[in-house]
Amino acid sequence: MKKDAPLLPADVDPCDDPGHGHRTLRLDEARDRILEAVRPIEARETVPLRASLDRVLAGAVRSTVDVPSHDNSAMDGYALSGAELPAEGERGFCVLGTSWAGRPFAGTVGAGECVRIMTGATLPAGADTVVMQEHVRRDGDVAFVTPGHRPGQHRRRAGEDIRAGDVAVPAGTLLRPAHLGMIASVGVGEVEVFRRPRVAIFSTGDELRSIGEPLGEGQIYDSNRYSMYGMAARLGLEVIDLGVVRDTREDTQRAFEEAATRADAIVTSGGVSVGEADYVVETLERAGTVGFWKVAIKPGKPIAFGRVGNALFFGLPGNPVSSMVTFYQLVQPALQKLAGQASPDVPVLVKATCQSKLKKKAGRLEFQRGLLAREADGSYTVRGASHQGAGVLRSMSEANCFIVLPLDQETVQPGTVVDVQPFAGLV
Ligand code: AMP
Ligand code: MG
Numbered sequence: 001m002k003k004d005a006p007l008l009p010a011d012v013d014p015c016d017d018p019g020h021g022h023r024t025l026r027l028d029e030a031r032d033r034i035l036e037a038v039r040p041i042e043a044r045e046t047v048p049l050r051a052s053l054d055r056v057l058a059g060a061v062r063s064t065v066d067v068p069s070h071d072n073s074a075m076d077g078y079a080l081s082g083a084e085l086p087a088e089g090e091r092g093f094c095v096l097g098t099s100w101a102g103r104p105f106a107g108t109v110g111a112g113e114c115v116r117i118m119t120g121a122t123l124p125a126g127a128d129t130v131v132m133q134e135h136v137r138r139d140g141d142v143a144f145v146t147p148g149h150r151p152g153q154h155r156r157r158a159g160e161d162i163r164a165g166d167v168a169v170p171a172g173t174l175l176r177p178a179h180l181g182m183i184a185s186v187g188v189g190e191v192e193v194f195r196r197p198r199v200a201i202f203s204t205g206d207e208l209r210s211i212g213e214p215l216g217e218g219q220i221y222d223s224n225r226y227s228m229y230g231m232a233a234r235l236g237l238e239v240i241d242l243g244v245v246r247d248t249r250e251d252t253q254r255a256f257e258e259a260a261t262r263a264d265a266i267v268t269s270g271g272v273s274v275g276e277a278d279y280v281v282e283t284l285e286r287a288g289t290v291g292f293w294k295v296a297i298k299p300g301k302p303i304a305f306g307r308v309g310n311a312l313f314f315g316l317p318g319n320p321v322s323s324m325v326t327f328y329q330l331v332q333p334a335l336q337k338l339a340g341q342a343s344p345d346v347p348v349l350v351k352a353t354c355q356s357k358l359k360k361k362a363g364r365l366e367f368q369r370g371l372l373a374r375e376a377d378g379s380y381t382v383r384g385a386s387h388q389g390a391g392v393l394r395s396m397s398e399a400n401c402f403i404v405l406p407l408d409q410e411t412v413q414p415g416t417v418v419d420v421q422p423f424a425g426l427v
Helices: 027-037 177-185 224-234 249-262 278-287 320-338
Strands: 023-025 044-048 077-080 091-099 113-117 129-132 136-139 142-145 167-169 190-194 198-204 238-245 265-269 288-295 303-308 311-316 350-354 365-374 380-384 401-405 417-422
Touching: 023 027, 027 288, 027 303, 027 320, 077 091, 077 142, 167 177, 198 224, 198 249, 224 238, 224 265, 224 320, 238 249, 249 265, 249 278, 249 303, 265 320, 278 288, 278 303, 278 311, 288 311, 303 320, 311 320, 320 365, 365 417, 380 401, 380 417
Parallel strands: 023 288, 091 113, 198 238, 198 265, 265 311, 350 380
Antiparallel strands: 044 190, 077 113, 077 129, 091 142, 136 142, 288 303, 303 311, 350 417, 365 380, 365 401, 401 417
16 A cells, blocks of 8 residues: 555654654644644535435535515515505505415505515515504505504515525535525525545454354453444444454454545544554554544543545544544544535533532543533533443443533532533534
């Protein structure tokens, strides 16, 4: 496999004493360096509008029409000329007919005249104002209007949403339900999206067994491959599962080569700690450009980042919670950029009053697992999950948020306001 030009910033030499001389980076530093190194996918494909949900738009969608196409009513009521509104006293307007949504009134509204109008119906010629039906006294063919209305009220202008030629949705947008509606509103039925990135995942470790295999002494089931599948699939990526890779030179070499030829990104778990997994380090050195970084977060041991062949490479720690935390905080934004998203999603943070004591030492940014609740008075409270060990996956599966504790924070006493990153919206 040929070596690519280094894709890491010049001051980070990834091959400098790999696995040992860990540099310690802050999370934001590590994230910036990773994002800098990611080149978005350029391949595109055209898909029908519905199939574009959760894909990234490659070509801006421009409108061919004005939306709405005509001035129309925002209310059910009576359309008339604003100049005719009474300044004082009630005034009667002769009702000429009705303008329905999709079936406009053909005539013109003159002085002392009005037209019954429905929401979304075109304003007839001569009318620029709508009086809500609740504000009108109707007596036979006459509608009585009192003072207090404003000329031009309840009128939606043609092109108010978007004008012909305008960009309806810019390239690089992750298409959500509102975008599908927006694109449909300008009459476009097919869109150009970026090809979905292919992400290869595998777990390393001699102790790992796959579901269905009996467990021998000291062996555990491989859970990371499943949580990683879930995290990558949620991002709308194509996941290639390469299974468990044993700690042998041959298996490791084969797995990296296969992953690099089939995928745009490789995410592995396990085997990135100091003095461990010699084959991983050795293979990475041969196959690509990879650095080992210590990131000042907890949980999360050193992570490896770089390139193998043409694929981005992320080597995450093996502890099940560490691998999830590092995936969300470092890999997810990178994969969103790889997928063509113009800006990665901004994680939501809410303030909540912590109800439990949270043990912490200064020095690392911590992502403790917590349970966020909304109290009857509308305030948010949170308490820490009972077991905060990096290997205790139940702390993740029972939690609904990360409690984000800053680098220099020490033990949190009950009653303290903390930052919380809810899982909903993050995943
Ligand atoms: P490592 O990062 O390889 O040193 O692994 C750290 C811890 O995570 C060890 O206790 C491993 O047994 C465990 N671990 C590693 N990979 C996995 C996995 N795929 N599923 C579950 N646990 C794992
Ligand atoms: Mg291991």
